[in-house]
Amino acid sequence: MIKTIGVLTSGGDAPGMNAAVRAVTRAGIAQGMEVKVIYRGYKGLIDGEVKTFTTQDVSGIIPRGGTLIKSARCTEFHTPEGRKQAYETLQREHIDALIVIGGDGTFTGGSLFAQEYDLPVIGIPGTIDNDLWGTDATIGYDTALNTITESIDKLRDTATSHERVFLVEVMGRDAGFLTLNAAIAGGCEAAIIPERAPILEQIEEAIGSGRRKSKNSSIVLVQEHAVEGGAATVAQMIEKVHPEYSTRVTVLGHLQRGGSPSAYDRILASRMGVAAVQALVDGQRNVMVGIQNDDIVLVPLSKAIHQKKDIKEDSWEAMNVLSI
Secondary structure, three states: OOOEEEEEEOOOOOOOHHHHHHHHHHHHHHOOOEEEEEOOHHHHHHHOOEEEEOOHHHOOOOOOOOOOOOOOOOOHHHOHHHHHHHHHHHHHOOOOEEEEEEOHHHHHHHHHHHHHHOOOEEEEEEOOOOOOOOOOOOEOHHHHHHHHHHHHHHHHHHHOOOOEEEEEEEOOOOOOHHHHHHHHHOOOOEEEOOOOOOHHHHHHHHHHHHHHOOOOOEEEEEEOOOOOOHHHHHHHHHHHHOOOOEEEEEEOHHHHHOOOOOHHHHHHHHHHHHHHHHHHHOOOOOEEEEEEOOEEEEEEHHHHHHOOOOOOHHHHHHHHHHOO
């Protein structure tokens, strides 16, 4: 029987993580469990940075961006010795199960940890990249998408005043979900993403769409890892092939990860947090809480980590049609 739950956030922060921590805390207490937070992710687990949370500790945190319990990268957790230290912390704190909030790296570490020490681990997907298989959305994705769209709207005011190609570099790790959907929402001419190679053809299509409309400016979104060097490299490619165009590069950077979570992310995080606690009560282990067709689902961590989530073909086609 699980009496004490540990919860941590790991990897890149995402808007809505605090809402998830709040939900886990309150749902755990409602189930008669003690809830202990681990500060600074797996690093804090190794170092023993643990605190018991009450309902009052999570009061008022739902609108806050980032993560109240901090996050950190931890190379020590990649080693058997580091994971042994982490497990010793769990034993010392009498933590029976772990809920980890993060992305692919967080789940990879959690899955390995669970196998080595026969520990129940539940994953909650918190990443703006929305790149985890088995869930339609991840916590933070909607907020980041809105932030990018707002930035594009502001940039367009300048773009319409100048005869230039504006290249906006967007985050996403190895996936183009943010880039593609922000391009649709922002009415951009193109999205250059790693899932649709070759890059040169994407660039030519982006420039061509603007010429067909006789536009004197274009906004093109570039996924940060679609090409080495990101948007700056794409700008060089464009000016080499089309010297008649002047380019400008905007890198949104960590701006995309900040801000108060949207209503959707708050609701998603709350539902997932409650579902994660319920999964432990039901005897589930080593699964990710996901959402599919607005229904909460449980997906094996191994599948969430190793299976690739595909770009929706209709979204790609819609962007191309609307850029004509």
